[in-house]
Amino acid sequence: MKDFWSLLRRFVPPYKKYLLLNIVFNILAAVLTLFSFALIVPILEMLFGISEGHYAYMSMADGSLKDVAVNNFYYYTQESILHLGQSKTLALLAAALVFMTGLKTGATYLSAYFIIPLRSGIVRDIRNYLYDKITRLPISFFTTERKGDIMARMSGDVAEIENSVMASLDMMFKNPVMIVVCIAAMLMISWQLTVFVFILLPVAGLIMGNVGKKLKRKSLEGQTQWGVLMANIEETLGGLRIIKAFNAEEKVRRRFRAENQVFYHLSNKVARRQSLAHPMSEFLGTAAIAIVLWFGGSLILSGYSSMNAASFIYYMVIFYSIINPAKELSKAAYAIQKGLASMQRIDVILNAPNPIKDPAEPRLLPAEVGAIDYKGVSFSYGEREVLHDVDLHVPAGATVALVGQSGSGKSTLADLLPRFYDVAKGSISVGGVDVRDLLVHDLRSLMGNVNQEAILFNDSFYNNITFGVEHATMEQVEAAARIANAHDFIMESENGYDTMIGDRGCRLSGGQRQRLSIARAILKNPPILILDEATSALDTESEVLVQQALERLMENRTTIVIAHRLSTIRNASMICVMHEGEIVERGTHDELMALGGYYRRLVEMQNVQPE
Numbered sequence: 097m098k099d100f101w102s103l104l105r106r107f108v109p110p111y112k113k114y115l116l117l118n119i120v121f122n123i124l125a126a127v128l129t130l131f132s133f134a135l136i137v138p139i140l141e142m143l144f145g146i147s148e149g150h151y152a153y154m155s156m157a158d159g160s161l162k163d164v165a166v167n168n169f170y171y172y173t174q175e176s177i178l179h180l181g182q183s184k185t186l187a188l189l190a191a192a193l194v195f196m197t198g199l200k201t202g203a204t205y206l207s208a209y210f211i212i213p214l215r216s217g218i219v220r221d222i223r224n225y226l227y228d229k230i231t232r233l234p235i236s237f238f239t240t241e242r243k244g245d246i247m248a249r250m251s252g253d254v255a256e257i258e259n260s261v262m263a264s265l266d267m268m269f270k271n272p273v274m275i276v277v278c279i280a281a282m283l284m285i286s287w288q289l290t291v292f293v294f295i296l297l298p299v300a301g302l303i304m305g306n307v308g309k310k311l312k313r314k315s316l317e318g319q320t321q322w323g324v325l326m327a328n329i330e331e332t333l334g335g336l337r338i339i340k341a342f343n344a345e346e347k348v349r350r351r352f353r354a355e356n357q358v359f360y361h362l363s364n365k366v367a368r369r370q371s372l373a374h375p376m377s378e379f380l381g382t383a384a385i386a387i388v389l390w391f392g393g394s395l396i397l398s399g400y401s402s403m404n405a406a407s408f409i410y411y412m413v414i415f416y417s418i419i420n421p422a423k424e425l426s427k428a429a430y431a432i433q434k435g436l437a438s439m440q441r442i443d444v445i446l447n448a449p450n451p452i453k454d455p456a457e458p459r460l461l462p463a464e465v466g467a468i469d470y471k472g473v474s475f476s477y478g479e480r481e482v483l484h485d486v487d488l489h490v491p492a493g494a495t496v497a498l499v500g501q502s503g504s505g506k507s508t509l510a511d512l513l514p515r516f517y518d519v520a521k522g523s524i525s526v527g528g529v530d531v532r533d534l535l536v537h538d539l540r541s542l543m544g545n546v547n548q549e550a551i552l553f554n555d556s557f558y559n560n561i562t563f564g565v566e567h568a569t570m571e572q573v574e575a576a577a578r579i580a581n582a583h584d585f586i587m588e589s590e591n592g593y594d595t596m597i598g599d600r601g602c603r604l605s606g607g608q609r610q611r612l613s614i615a616r617a618i619l620k621n622p623p624i625l626i627l628d629e630a631t632s633a634l635d636t637e638s639e640v641l642v643q644q645a646l647e648r649l650m651e652n653r654t655t656i657v658i659a660h661r662l663s664t665i666r667n668a669s670m671i672c673v674m675h676e677g678e679i680v681e682r683g684t685h686d687e688l689m690a691l692g693g694y695y696r697r698l699v700e701m702q703n704v705q706p707e
Contacts, residue, residue, distance in 0.1 A: 099436045100268075103261065107221055112215040117270070118214070121207035122270045126277035132193055133413050134169075161399060208266055213263040222257065222442065226250050229445055234452045235516045239477075249445060251440035252322050260435030264428035264631035266548035271421035271428070285411045286403050293415065296384055319438050325359055328352055366434065386399045388415055427679025452515050458535045462527030463624040465542055466492045468654060469514065470524035475508060482508050484677045485522070490670075495655040497635040498700060500674035503688045504657045509674070510626050513656070514540050526624070544617035546646070548629040550609035552601035555587045558593040560601075561615045580615035580645040582608070607642055614645045625655040662699055671695065 108115060154167045176185040230246070231468055238246075270440055282290040292483055332339065332348055339348055392408055403411065468490040475483040483505045490496045498506040515531055522530050552560050561576060564569045574595065577583040587597035601609045617625065627646065659665045666685045673694045675682035681693050688695035 099439070100261070102422050103436070103439055105241050108214065108220045111222075114210045114214040116264070117210040118207050118269055119273065121203045122273040123277065125200050125203035125270075125535055126206060126274045128196055128203060129232055129274070129417065130277065130281050132196040132200060133410060133417065142579065148460075157565050174190070204270075207270060211266045211269070213436050215258075215265055216230065218341055219254065219258045219262055223250070223519050226254070226442065226445055229448070233445075233448055233450055233513070236451075237448055242327035242330075244325075244330035245323035246445070247330065248319075248323035248326035249441050250562070252326070253319055253441050256319065256438040257435045257442070260431035261439070262435075263548075264431045264435075266422075267424045267428040268432070271425040274464070275425075278414050281414055282411060284496045285407055285414075286392070286395070288395060289388065289403075289411065293384075293388060296387060308462075318359065318366050321359045321362055324351075326356055326461060363614060385416060386410070387420065417509065427469055430460060435624055451518060452536060454535050455533050458538070459529050459533045461534065461538050461542070462494070462529055464527060465654065468528035468624070468656075469525045469528075470509070470512075470522070471525070473509070473512065473519050474521040475505075475512060475517065475522060476501040476520055482677050483512075486677070488672065488679065490656065493652060494669040495665075495667075497657040497659060497671045498674055499659055499662060499665070499671060499695065504674040505677045506674050507628055510628060510658055513624075513626065514543050514545075530599050542622055543624045543626060544620050544622035545626050545628070546610070546613050546617050546649075549606055549607075550601065551615040552597060552604075552609055554599045555598065555610065556591075556594050556596055557589070560597060560612055561619055563616055565616075565619050572619060573615075576615045576619040579618050579648045580611045581641045582611040582615045582645075585611075610642050611645055614642065614649055618649055623653060625650060627657045627659075629658050629660055662702055673698070 117538055153171050154164050156164055339345060341509055396403055396408055470486050470488040473483055473486045511517055512524055515536055558573060561573050577586055586593055597603050657665055670682055671688055672679045675694060681695055
């Protein structure tokens with residue numbers, strides 16, 4: 097249970113007052129339960145003739161608190177029988193039992209009432225921590241993790257924690273209190289019998305704990321397999337067009353059924369082990385009662401115990417009242433072991449290191465952004481080096497184009513500038529300041545990105561254009577949309593700028609999506625632009641409109657353009673040709689054509705004739 101207490105130490109502190117109130121009312125409920133049971137003894141002893149003893153009133157000076165309280169309770173019961181008769185005394189004791197039970201159930205409800213904000217709050221906090229961490233983690237983390245599995249951790253695993261660990265919190269705090277209070281009462285009645293109980297109960301606990309450990313292991317396997325299923329579903333939904341185009345429906349169905357079958361078997365094993373909790377705890381509890389009944393009865397019959405028959409019955413009632421909390425505690429322990437397996441999977445994200453960190457002593461942004469300089473930059477994905485000792489100077493206000501075959505390192509070179517990744521060797525500076533010496537937020541505030549795939553959100557035109565820009569006016573949004581050639585098609589939609597564009601902008605054409613992403617970059621008004629193959633996926637008409645919008649966007653800005661269509665970058669200030677992680681040629685379009693090297697071959701393959 098070390099992992100359980102570690103989880104509580106991490107997440108409970110903001111809810112300490114709720115936990116304290118829960119414990120207070122749990123103690124009160126346990127004490128009231130004992131007082132309720134205590135009413136059984138005088139009923140047995142006095143009303144039904146088990147005891148013929150007579151009691152006199154005792155003051156606090158005449159004995160211990162326990163002796164005085166017990167004696168005076170018996171004294172008042174005896175007096176009630178003498179003056180009111182057995183029937184009315186029985187009615188009074190019954191009414192007292194109902195009253196005490198009402199207080200006990202009220203305290204039990206209040207204990208549950210105060211634990212609910214703690215349970216719900218911890219689950220909410222875990223979701224928040226997960227989402228916050230996902231937004232902070234570098235892009236490199238998501239290149240090794242499957243999106244579906246991450247979604248499974250945020251949904252299925254968090255739900256498992258809510259349904260198992262958090263749902264068991266009340267039992268984990270209520271039942272131990274009940275057990276402790278009952279054992280204290282049992283010690284006061286007969287310490288010999290209670291010592292025997294102390295020896296007996298841990299044996300049952302060891303048996304239950306061993307099964308619980310196996311449950312945690314199987315639960316971890318089950319949750320991992322659930323992540324595989326979610327990843328499969330996410331990939332299927334994302335690639336449905338290709339699946340249908342290649343008649344691969346049966347193939348993906350077979351793969352899903354096979355993975356679902358594995359999850360089915362694991363779920364059966366987990367459920368069967370969890371179902372074992374109740375019958376096993378009931379069997380062990382009954383066995384414990386039988387053994388205690390035999391041992392306690394032997395003590396009374398042999399005369400080695402100070403208990404009488406009524407006290408022994410009261411003792412057994414108290415002991416039996418431990419059995420149900422012990423059962424619930426064992427079921428809670430099972431559920432918690434199942435939930436802790438999910439917590440392990442969540443911790444993979446929460447504890448993931450983030451190499452992209454703010455400097456301890458950040459430098460201020462330069463007054464003017466100035467030039468961008470790559471000096472001796474090398475970078476690897478794992479053991480595969482994709483950039484090797486690259487030097488590049490991008491003058492302020494210039495447009496530098498990166499061209500070359502796929503996998504030559506163009507996009508990686510651009511991704512290093514906003515610190516989506518950090519260089520392995522060398523440095524990158526903006527305006528003479530190393531990007532690692534700036535706050536990540538400040539660095540990225542200098543840049544606007546327009547990518548090959550326009551990343552939009554299921555929201556309105558207005559909210560997509562203003563994404564990441566605070567306090568933008570409607571006039572500014574419309575101006576940005578006009579510059580991006582987007583205003584006309586936005587106004588033609590049913591609700592204008594308030595029209596929802598669908599998931600990832602599915603209600604728009606490729607050209608419209610791209611112009612919308614350009615409008616977003618225009619509104620941000622960054623001094624540095626990164627254009628990653630922004631027109632490569634468009635038809636000719638859309639490309640013309642997008643290219644016009646890009647040219648307006650690039651005016652008076654430092655721009656890095658990654659392009660496959662070389663016709664779009666002929667007017668760049670400098671074109672850099674990349675090959676296997678190195679810049680092998682650089683110059684203007686005409687200069688590179690005159691060299692007759694890599695660039696000329698690329699141009700000729702695309703049938704772009706020199707002017």
